[in-house]
Amino acid sequence: MTPTVNIAVLVSGNGSNLQAIIDSVKRGEINAKIAAVVSNNPDAYALKRAESAGIPVLVLENGKFSNRREYDLALVELLRSREVSLVLLAGFMRILSEVMVSAFPYAIMNIHPALLPAFPGLHAQMQAVEYGVRFSGCTVHFVDCGTDTGPIILQAVVPVKGDDTEESLSARILVEEHRIYPEAVRLFTEGRLVVNGRRVTVSSSRNIP
Amino acid sequence: MTPTVNIAVLVSGNGSNLQAIIDSVKRGEINAKIAAVVSNNPDAYALKRAESAGIPVLVLENGKFSNRREYDLALVELLRSREVSLVLLAGFMRILSEVMVSAFPYAIMNIHPALLPAFPGLHAQMQAVEYGVRFSGCTVHFVDCGTDTGPIILQAVVPVKGDDTEESLSARILVEEHRIYPEAVRLFTEGRLVVNGRRVTVSSSRNIP
Numbered sequence: 209m210t211p212t213v214n215i216a217v218l219v220s221g222n223g224s225n226l227q228a229i230i231d232s233v234k235r236g237e238i239n240a241k242i243a244a245v246v247s248n249n250p251d252a253y254a255l256k257r258a259e260s261a262g263i264p265v266l267v268l269e270n271g272k273f274s275n276r277r278e279y280d281l282a283l284v285e286l287l288r289s290r291e292v293s294l295v296l297l298a299g300f301m302r303i304l305s306e307v308m309v310s311a312f313p314y315a316i317m318n319i320h321p322a323l324l325p326a327f328p329g330l331h332a333q334m335q336a337v338e339y340g341v342r343f344s345g346c347t348v349h350f351v352d353c354g355t356d357t358g359p360i361i362l363q364a365v366v367p368v369k370g371d372d373t374e375e376s377l378s379a380r381i382l383v384e385e386h387r388i389y390p391e392a393v394r395l396f397t398e399g400r401l402v403v404n405g406r407r408v409t410v411s412s413s414r415n416i417p
Numbered sequence: 418m419t420p421t422v423n424i425a426v427l428v429s430g431n432g433s434n435l436q437a438i439i440d441s442v443k444r445g446e447i448n449a450k451i452a453a454v455v456s457n458n459p460d461a462y463a464l465k466r467a468e469s470a471g472i473p474v475l476v477l478e479n480g481k482f483s484n485r486r487e488y489d490l491a492l493v494e495l496l497r498s499r500e501v502s503l504v505l506l507a508g509f510m511r512i513l514s515e516v517m518v519s520a521f522p523y524a525i526m527n528i529h530p531a532l533l534p535a536f537p538g539l540h541a542q543m544q545a546v547e548y549g550v551r552f553s554g555c556t557v558h559f560v561d562c563g564t565d566t567g568p569i570i571l572q573a574v575v576p577v578k579g580d581d582t583e584e585s586l587s588a589r590i591l592v593e594e595h596r597i598y599p600e601a602v603r604l605f606t607e608g609r610l611v612v613n614g615r616r617v618t619v620s621s622s623r624n625i626p
């Protein structure tokens with residue numbers, strides 16, 4: 209019997225990528241349990257999505273902690289208590305400190321709406337439109353202490369059209385985000401992600417301890 | 418009768434992109450005349466390619482000029498004397514100064530073996546392999562005074578495979594370079610490139626003065 213991976217999803221807002229993960233787990237594509245959805249924003253719509261799916265929700269507000277380290281110590285404790293072994297950032301609007309990153313080595317993923325290393329940081333889609341690139345996309349990567357700098361797991365490409373706005377490009381990229389984020393989680397839970405320095409390769413065989 | 422655009426191609430080495438342009442002109446895909454091939458390296462193999470195609474070759478050696486400005490002043494004079502209206506960099510290993518850039522506004526193109534703004538500068542393919550991206554490609558852009566920073570004309574995407582080396586990725590990208598560089602030149606000669614700030618759009622109708 210394959211052990212089930214406990215996942216936590218960290219959110220701050222709408223949570224459409226959370227929904228994609230929930231749906232993929234429900235369809236049986238990912239052998240994992242979403243053990244908790246954690247938000248730093250008590251009003252995040254993502255919390256409603258979690259509740260609708262019967263997933264425990266937890267709110268850790270920024271203002272309740274004196275600094276990033278204290279916040280992350282509480283977050284690590286909370287995730288450990290739920291026996292979480294994979295953490296997914298899904299629109300979580302906080303930078304993680306070394307406390308979180310070292311507590312979950314190569315076990316925190318983020319999705320970014322650009323072909324990293326192009327257009328890191330906020331408003332990636334607008335950056336792409338303003339730069340005038342012909343292709344953009346999205347990137348699932350492991351989280352390190354930099355901003356969108358960690359090892360890349362999967363990417364997807366979309367065209368950028370001459371009359372694209374931030375909104376139209378964002379919508380086109382979002383379709384691909386909802387496809388590759390669950391796929392990356394599936395590969396992780398099947399033990400198929402092999403990290404070698406910065407390069408992550410996908411093993412063709414499952415490797416479940 | 419449509420006027421023919423006089424093109425100069427600037428080279429330093431092998432010149433495979435020069436060959437792709439020569440072949441495309443020969444096939445009648447581009448209504449242009451390659452008026453000169455200029456090299457800063459007297460031993461560039463590209464010069465042999467030009468001679469084989471009956472194109473005048475000119476060598477402007479780096480060491481014959483005291484600084485970049487003097488070099489570029491001579492280069493502008495040479496290009497003007499040949500009535501050149503489009504300058505193509507094809508592996509030309511020199512940074513152009515403001516003298517050249519302002520003499521040919523939006524009329525100098527370069528091809529770069531990466532999806533700019535990712536991996537500018539030298540060894541772009543090795544940068545991509547080492548970063549661990551899943552897609553790379555090439556970019557034709559107008560040249561400004563920065564390094565690979567000018568407005569993008571065309572891009573093409575290629576996958577990066579788990580076992581790629583600098584050589585295997587370079588070969589895959591080169592196929593696309595030889596496709597999009599002549600295509601960009603064709604669009605230029607048909608007057609179909611519309612520059613709006615950083616964004617270059619391709620007009621569906623020809624606009625020849």
